[in-house]
Amino acid sequence: MLLDVLKDFWQSTGFAVITFKQIIMLSVSFILLYLAIKKEFEPLLLVPIAFGMLLANLPLAGLMDPPKMALVIDPVTGEMVQETKQLGGLLYYLYQGVKLGIYPPLIFLGVGAMTDFGPLIANPRSILLGAAAQFGIFVTFIGAIALGFTGPEAASIGIIGGADGPTALYLTSKLAPHLLGPIAVAAYSYMALVPIIQPPIMKALTTKEEREIVMEQLRPVSKKEKVIFPIMVTVLVSLLLPSAAALVGMLMMGNLIRESGVVERLSKTVQNELINIVTIFLGTTVGATANAETFLSPATIKIIVLGLIAFSIGTATGVLFGKIMCKVSGGKVNPLIGSAGVSAVPMAARVSQKVGQEANPRNFLLMHAMGPNVAGVIGSAVAAGLLLMFFGG
Structure with missing residues (x-):
């Protein structure tokens, strides 16, 4: 017994x-x-x-199990209706915020409230560096198509090159939700590995003399400019590319809350409590999609490799475009700030600063690199909107 x-x-x-x-x-x-x-x-x-x-991946825990439904006869109408026989797991319900595209825009709301677009406003040319760094997205998209992925799947894989986790999750949840686990892990892993991946690429594509260039101090930006900027960007981008309105709109709303100076309580809430709560829900449920049955497959290995290629190409094209701007400006632009065009805020900008100071201790590139960095946030959202417009139907 x-x-x-x-x-x-x-x-x-x-x-x-x-x-x-x-x-x-x-x-x-x-x-x-x-x-x-x-x-x-x-x-x-x-x-x-x-x-x-x-x-x-804990067996029998069932935290991501969907609810179990059954057909029963309605005693009033006599018709067959669906009835919930067993509720789903906790993470299944929290995951609906990812599946329905709610969490990523809320993250963007918090990012906007924590971001100073002043460096970008002071040097509008830096938006070109942010745009150039998105090149890896489209190169990798073509590579993914060549490896047999469908258009929506390839678009979701390519967006990893933007180094923007919420954008990658938003696009993937719309186009290829079955790939959410490996794409999320790849996107956030490469964001975390920015200090390791970027410096070798930056040094290989620039000369010591270029890395030593000291840039002039940026002009002061008025409060009026900072208030008008998010409103103008929201209107222009949303009219031009309506599919990007959710991400760009939330990003700019958060920034307007910050820069308006009249809603301090909302600004603090968005920068702290809201983004922290959403990050917990988003991160936990995205990680929960990486179960053994779907994650351990040849497709996952391809996605991780393609993601690294996308991120590397984005870094390289940003630096190369920085070299072009250096030549055009007569040596006034340090090409290293081009690497910050990927949307890993503010880590990519810090890497530009670090590599620049290694070459010249008098180099202070952080604020200059923040221009392309925040431009990259906008650029990745616009790229996602473009891909969603083509493949979201």
Whole structure:
């Protein structure tokens, strides 16, 4: 009798049914947690993503299970109707915010409230660097098509090159939700690895003399300019590309809340409580989509490799366009700020500053690099809107 009880107990545990693939995914989640906690690689993102991955791959927990429905006869009308027999898991319901495209725009609202567009306004030419850094998105899109992915899948993979996690999630949730797990992990992993991936590319494409260039101080930007900017960008982008309105509109609304100076309470809430809560929900549920059955496949390996190529090309094209601007300006533009055109705010700008100071201790490129960096945020959102316009039908 005791043996039967122990046997039944054992069979009711996850230990009895755990698979080799689930063990691999649990190991991946442990590695990501190590990188986030020990190495501090984007911990605000990687901790919830990695823990969500851990939760989704615990057998029998059912945290991502959908509700179970059954057909029953309505006692009043006599018609067959669907009835919920068993509710879904906790993360399944929280995931609806990703699936319905709610969380990413809310993240953009918080990003806008924390972003100073002053460097971009002071130097409008830097928007060209932000645009150039999006080139990797479209090159990788072509590569993904060549590897057999469909148009919507290739668009979702290519957007990784923008180095903007919320944008990648938003586009993927609309075009290829079945790829959300690997694309999310790739996008956020490469964002975390910006300080490792970018410097070798930057140094390989520039000379020491170019890296030593000291740029002139940016002009002061008035409050009036900062208030008009988000309104103008929202109107122009939304009229030109309506499919980008959700991301760009929320980004600029957050920035207007910040710069208006009349809603301090809202500004603090959006910058802190709101974005923190949404980040927890977004990260955990996105990580939970990376279950063993869908994640461990040849397609995932292709996505991770293509994502790295997209990010590398975006960095390279930004630097190369920076070299062009350097020549045109007569040596007044340091090409290193072009690498910040990818939308990893503010880490990419910090990398430009670090590499520049290694070449010349008198170099202070951070504010100059913030122009292309915030332009990259807008650029990746516009690129996502463009891809959504073509493949969202």
